[in-house]
Amino acid sequence: MKMHEEQSVHDYCLIMIKDLEELEKLDISIDKELQIDLILQSLIDSYGQFIVNFYMNKIQCTLTKLMNMLIIIEGTLKSSRGSVLSVERISFKKKSTRKNKKSEKKKKVEGKMKEKKVAPKKKAPKKGKYFHCNSDGHWKWNCPVYLTGLKNKREDEPSEGS
Structure with a gap:
């Protein structure tokens, strides 16, 4: 039973x-x-x-x-x-086609006002002296003394192709 x-x-x-x-x-x-x-x-x-x-x-x-x-x-x-x-009724959004996406983007662009672009602020380097030139305010990748030294080394080395 x-x-x-x-x-x-x-x-x-x-x-x-x-x-x-x-x-x-x-x-x-x-x-x-x-x-x-x-x-x-x-x-x-x-x-x-x-x-x-x-x-x-x-x-x-x-x-x-x-x-x-x-x-x-x-x-x-x-x-x-x-x-x-109570959870049985759920509605789903229809997937938009490629054409619909393009037209939606155009409508959004036309409807928006142009916003002014703000220039990104430069980050201040951390306090401390750089070891190569003993000056404040920059890092190795933007140190003028270091960069000129690298440039000179490249010019002095003969290329392997000749």
Whole structure:
């Protein structure tokens, strides 16, 4: 017997426990673990996470304790279903084609006023003297003494091609 979506887990567990007790009256012995397995395997798919957790943690309980646990889980499942239903309607923007992008850019450019460009400020070098020429206010890459020295070295070296 499989549980239905509309059926409450409390009613379903009571029916299953009653059926298992009737089987015991008919001298059909089913151990407690198998009874719990029968109830858990006949639940609907939304209890799947609880079933996995139950088996992974090897929880030992009676049928009534299992029923109480399932009732608690049913309450959390009902509260989580309400929040999922509120997110169902989502609208997506259509992807614009290449032609549409070009025309949108033109419209944006025409509609904007020209902004004045501000010249970027030069960063002041950190305080301290440069070791090559012992003067403040510049670094190696813009030191005039160093740059002229490099230029002279390049001119003095013979090229490998000749």
